[in-house]
Amino acid sequence: MNEFRPYLLTWVVLLALLGIVVIGAELLTGLLALAVVLGGALCMIGAIIIMFMGLRTADALMKVYATGGVLWLGFLIVLTMADYVTR
Incomplete structure (x- = not known):
């Protein structure tokens, strides 16, 4: 179970970031919405690259x-x- 824990935590973080992006896109307008969406997308990209592509242990x-x-x-x-x- 211990080898799956980092992947599970990364998946939960990605889901939380997706929720933040969707809520930010729906509720906010203008440059603030753009900043929230792009910031969330960059954080998701970083989590995917670091964890799922093995860059953490490279x-x-x-x-x-x-x-x-x-x-x-x-x-x-x-x-x-x-x-x-x-x-």
């Missing part, structure tokens, strides 16, 4: 590569949105 080089991949994806999204907004 060596330092793997953590560097994972961080670089996430930063690169963010960079590409920002550039794509900048191109879309300026057209």
Whole structure:
């Protein structure tokens, strides 16, 4: 049972974050709703990457590569949105 406990806790955290995101999207408006939804999504992504993809127990080089991949994806999204907004 002990090897399933971290996964179960991660699942509960993901469900709680999903509830926060849904309630925030329904009740809040404007930039506050956007901040709650994006913040919740980033926390969910972090929990999934750290726990389910094994980054918690990975060596330092793997953590560097994972961080670089996430930063690169963010960079590409920002550039794509900048191109879309300026057209």
